Amino acid sequence: MLGIAQKLFNAVTENRVPFKACKSALHWKYLEHFFTHYELSPIDLQVAKTLLKNYTMDFESVAALICHLSNAVRNGHLMIKVENGGIFPSIKSIWTKESEISDEDLNKIHTLCIAGFQELETNPLFKGLISKQQKGFITTSLYQFENMLYFQRYFNSETAVLENLSRLQKSEPSLKCDNERITASIKTLLDNKTLLKEQAEAILKASTRSITLICGGPGTGKTYTAGYLLKILTESWPEEVRLNLKIALAAPTGKAASNLQKSLSHLIASHCKAKTLHQLLRIRSDGKIINDNPLTLNADIILIDESSMIDVTMMAKLLSSVKTGTRIIFLGDQHQLPSIDAGAMFSDIANLIPEAKATLQVCLRAELQEIVDFGKAINEGNSGSVFRILQNGNAVKKIAIDPNLEENLFQHFKNRFPLILKDESNPVEILKSFDQFKMLSPLRSGSFGVDSLNRIFFQGLVKKSNHSIAIPIMLLRNDSQLELYNGEVGVLVLAPRGYDETFNAKKGDYALFPCKINGFRKLPALTLPQYEYAYCLSVHKSQGSEFNHVLCLLPQGSEHFGREVLYTAVTRARLSLMILGNDAVIDSTIKNKAHRLSGLERRNQNEIENSSTTC
Numbered sequence: 001m002l003g004i005a006q007k008l009f010n011a012v013t014e015n016r017v018p019f020k021a022c023k024s025a026l027h028w029k030y031l032e033h034f035f036t037h038y039e040l041s042p043i044d045l046q047v048a049k050t051l052l053k054n055y056t057m058d059f060e061s062v063a064a065l066i067c068h069l070s071n072a073v074r075n076g077h078l079m080i081k082v083e084n085g086g087i088f089p090s091i092k093s094i095w096t097k098e099s100e101i102s103d104e105d106l107n108k109i110h111t112l113c114i115a116g117f118q119e120l121e122t123n124p125l126f127k128g129l130i131s132k133q134q135k136g137f138i139t140t141s142l143y144q145f146e147n148m149l150y151f152q153r154y155f156n157s158e159t160a161v162l163e164n165l166s167r168l169q170k171s172e173p174s175l176k177c178d179n180e181r182i183t184a185s186i187k188t189l190l191d192n193k194t195l196l197k198e199q200a201e202a203i204l205k206a207s208t209r210s211i212t213l214i215c216g217g218p219g220t221g222k223t224y225t226a227g228y229l230l231k232i233l234t235e236s237w238p239e240e241v242r243l244n245l246k247i248a249l250a251a252p253t254g255k256a257a258s259n260l261q262k263s264l265s266h267l268i269a270s271h272c273k274a275k276t277l278h279q280l281l282r283i284r285s286d287g288k289i290i291n292d293n294p295l296t297l298n299a300d301i302i303l304i305d306e307s308s309m310i311d312v313t314m315m316a317k318l319l320s321s322v323k324t325g326t327r328i329i330f331l332g333d334q335h336q337l338p339s340i341d342a343g344a345m346f347s348d349i350a351n352l353i354p355e356a357k358a359t360l361q362v363c364l365r366a367e368l369q370e371i372v373d374f375g376k377a378i379n380e381g382n383s384g385s386v387f388r389i390l391q392n393g394n395a396v397k398k399i400a401i402d403p404n405l406e407e408n409l410f411q412h413f414k415n416r417f418p419l420i421l422k423d424e425s426n427p428v429e430i431l432k433s434f435d436q437f438k439m440l441s442p443l444r445s446g447s448f449g450v451d452s453l454n455r456i457f458f459q460g461l462v463k464k465s466n467h468s469i470a471i472p473i474m475l476l477r478n479d480s481q482l483e484l485y486n487g488e489v490g491v492l493v494l495a496p497r498g499y500d501e502t503f504n505a506k507k508g509d510y511a512l513f514p515c516k517i518n519g520f521r522k523l524p525a526l527t528l529p530q531y532e533y534a535y536c537l538s539v540h541k542s543q544g545s546e547f548n549h550v551l552c553l554l555p556q557g558s559e560h561f562g563r564e565v566l567y568t569a570v571t572r573a574r575l576s577l578m579i580l581g582n583d584a585v586i587d588s589t590i591k592n593k594a595h596r597l598s599g600l601e602r603r604n605q606n607e608i609e610n611s612s613t614t615c
Contacts, residue, residue, distance in 0.1 A: 028060040031067065034109065038099040044070040051129065051141050062126070064109055065116030066142075069149055071095065073342050078158055078312060078598040079150040082117045089597060097560045117149065146606075148599050154342055157316040161345065162603055164319035168210050169353060174325030175245075175300055177207050181236045189228065199225040202358035203232060206329055213307070213330045213350050216360030217375060218546075218571040219368045222331045223263040225360065226303055229329070230264070233301065248299040249274035252309040252339075254478060254485015256544035258514075260305040276478065276485055277310070281317050295321045306544050307332035312343030312598070335379045337561070337568045340540055344596040352600055370395040371573055378567045383590050387583070396570075396577045398586075399551075409453070409580075410460050413439070413551065417457065417535060420467045427512050428519040434472045434491050438547040439536040440572060441555070442565040448555035450538045457535035462503055469494045469503075473511065474537060477529035484523075487541060488513060489534055492525060539569045548574045554581030554589060562594025 035045050048066040052059060065080075068091065072080050075094045080087060091110045095101055120126050121144065130142040136159065143155040150158070186203060189195040195203070199221060206212035206229050216222045234242055249264065251257040254276050261274040277283070282295060302322060304310070307330040310318070322328055330346060338344035350357045363372045370389070374396045377385035390398040416437040418430075443449040462469055471492045478485045490513040494503060505525035515521040536553075537545075539561075550573035558565060558581065566589050570577055579586065 028058055028063050030108070030112075031060060031063055034105060038101055038105075040095075040098050043074070044068075055125070059116075059119065061112045061116035062119050063116070064112035065120065065149070068094075068109070068113050069151065072597070073151060073154060076338060076342050076344065076594075076596045078154045078342055078596070079145075079148045081148045081597065082114060083147055085114070087113050087117075097557075120144065120149070145599055145603065148602075150599070154312060157312045157343075158599060158603070160316035160320050161312065161349075162600060162607075164316075164322070165211070165349065165353070166604075166607075167324060168319065168322060168326075168328065169356075171210050171324045173208075173210050173327050175237065175241065175327075177233065178236045179207075182207050182232055185232045185235065189232075195225075195228060196221075196360075196362055196364075198358075198360050198362060199228070202360065203229045205356075205358050206327070207233060207236075209356060210326065211328055211330075211353065211356050213332070213346070213353075213357045214360065215332060215334050215350060215357055217333055217335065217363070217372060219363040219365040219372060220360035221364050222333075222360060223260060223305060224364075226305075226329060226331055227264045227266075230301065230303065233327075245301075246299045247272045248280060248297060248302045249305075250277050250280040250302070251305040251544070252277050252314070253306070253487035253544055254475075255487040255489070256306040256309070257485065258488070259544060260303075274305075277304070277314055277318065278478070279480065281314075281321055283317065296323050297321045297326070298323075299326055302326060302328040303331070304329070305331045307346040308334065308336045308344075309339050309543055310343075310345050311339035311341035312345055313341065314339075315343065315345040315349075333571070335375070335564065335567050336543060336571070337540055337564045338596060342596075343598060348598050348600050352604060368574070371570060371577055374577070375567050375570045378563050378570065378590055381563060381590055381593065383587050386586070386590055390579060390586075395573075395575065397579070399578045399580050409448075410456055413437075414457070414461060416549075417461060417472070418470060419461050420469065425468075427522060430470060430491055430493070431512055431514055431520055434470070434489075435547060437549045437551070438534075438542070438545075438572070439551045439553060440539050440542050440569045441536055441553040442539045442558045442561050442569070443555060444538060446555060446557065448553050450536050453536040453553075454533040458533050461535075466496050468496060472534040473531040474534040474541065475529055475531050479529040482523065482527065482529075484513070484529060487544065489537075489545060490514075492528075492531075494525075539565050542572050543568060546572055546574050549576045549578075551578045551580060554579065554585050556585060559585055559588035559592055561589070562592040563590050564594050566590065 031045060035042060044067040047070040048063040051066055052063060068087070069080050071094050072089055075089070077089055080089065087110060091106050091113065095106065095109070120130055120142070129140060130144055131138050131140040132144045137156045138152055141152050143150045143152060182204070186195065186200045190197065190200050202214050202225050214222050214225060230247065234245060237245070249260055249272055251260050251274065257274040257276050280297070332346045334347045334350055338347065363369055370393055374386065374389050374393070377389065389396050418433045439453060441448055441450050441453065445451055458471065462471060471494065473490055473492045475484055475486055475488045490511050492505070492511050493509060494505070495508045497503065507526065509525035511523050511525050511528055513521045550569065552566070552569040554566065
């Protein structure tokens with residue numbers, strides 16, 4: 001959450017006086033007491049002070065509203081809205097994630113926010129801060145569309161998504177297909193049972209449209225279907241077209257891009273190399289576009305995997321770069337956790353243009369069926385089925401370890417991680433051994449958060465030895481020269497340590513990563529970009545990965561993330577799944593559906609209504 005908070009603060013302070021310079025300009029007695037008393041993150045208050053620094057009056061109600069908008073964006077919403085005396089997302093639903101707040105104070109903040117919305121709406125003093133009902137992109141810090149309030153950055157990103165979706169939807173693909181030939185190819189693949197009916201229908205839909213979304217859970221063959229889609233399209237065109245055909249493959253993370261490349265390698269030309277979206281769009285790690293020039297992707301077909309991980313800012317940049325007439329195909333699972341940053345674009349677009357969506361529902365991997373059934377029960381919010389499977393399942397089980405004792409967890413699972421390596425250890429086998437089991441947690445901090453568990457397992461397992469020591473790691477940065485990407489999981493191998501040595505990487509240590517050629521890559525440890533230990537991964541960072549056996553931790557607080565966090569963790573498991581958490585937290589997590597607010601649907605409807613009126 002800190003990453004999006006920092007981006008948000010940077011966005012609102014751009015070209016303005018730094019926060020420290022105007023820190024004492026305003027004093028909101030109640031708000032400052034509220035933030036201090038409950039030990040809340042100060043970022044929201046800083047954003048409010050920055051935006052209101054030029055106002056001589058305190059306007060504490062407007063400040064409270066801006067704080068709530070800032071917190072809502074940090075929780076993934078694109079805007080807030082006031083409706084029938086209520087405010088959405090509600091004060092309680094997001095503020096209580098950070099602290100236990102009394103009902104009296106929740107009601108006080110709610111009242112202030114409602115008053116702040118009315119103040120912004122009616123007071124002419126704020127005309128330089130907020131604009132209303134304006135078409136196109138805005139330059140003011142805030143924007144009001146009907147009963148919705150946005151920050152500039154997220155309104156403009158949403159506008160870019162809406163405008164470019166409309167542009168691409170209305171255009172036909174530049175490269176026309178031979179429909180008879182495509183239909184014949186699909187029939188052949190159906191007859192020899194290479195494709196299922198729903199996969200064939202998805203291919204047929206994508207062959208005629210500029211935008212297609214192929215949705216489905218684990219094991220339904222999304223990338224398999226996409227591979228045959230590319231093959232059938234390519235073979236339907238004459239040779240002179242095929243020779244000049246440009247296909248772009250991409251995914252939000254390096255790990256997901258690598259997986260996409262592996263999945264499609266036997267069906268596409270060798271020169272079609274999957275990239276991260278940052279590489280495809282030439283975006284630096286700080287979010288700036290290289291050379292600051294608008295980019296138009298020179299591609300006839302663009303295929304994007306793991307699309308549920310794309311936030312509104314990235315989706316805006318992607319769609320803006322797609323030239324009219326290009327086919328763009330999104331693959332993803334609508335039920336997975338949405339992006340870390342604001343927006344749930346894949347789900348929003350699927351709901352906005354349902355005619356572009358093809359859904360795959362048949363699980364093709366028999367070993368996954370119980371896990372798939374468990375995931376389906378979670379998506380439906382069916383607690384009864386979830387607990388029945390947990391009690392009677394074979395592949396899915398609830399384990400009885402006191403979740404309040406970290407030491408119990410360590411003792412129970414320490415043998416799941418290999419440690420000591422012999423000189424003749426095979427690198428491929430080392431990688432496979434760490435691919436067998438993974439712990440996942442939705443929380444970063446706290447007793448059963450990722451940071452704490454990685455520290456406990458590292459300190460408990462890694463000892464001085466006369467043999468090499470293996471440690472699972474996850475990369476936190478990209479290094480395009482080494483072709484290493486944020487989110488990739490590998491193994492750090494440390495040479496034998498003497499009793500006076502630390503476990504910091506040194507000359508002679510190395511890291512192993514999976515690779516199609518030879519099955520592994522070996523790199524000097526000192527050349528690696530930033531990494532962290534990976535005995536336990538956050539559920540968010542586990543997206544795009546699979547492990548044979550998964551332990552899903554659901555400590556107190558997990559319920560705030562909703563059923564999507566549990567579904568995402570569940571679908572990382574190939575063979576077996578263990579759930580550790582008390583029944584109350586599991587039940588609350590399943591019942592809480594984490595819907596992110598956006599104005600896409602309402603604004604699109606408004607455009608349709610205005611077009612009808614004009615006609």
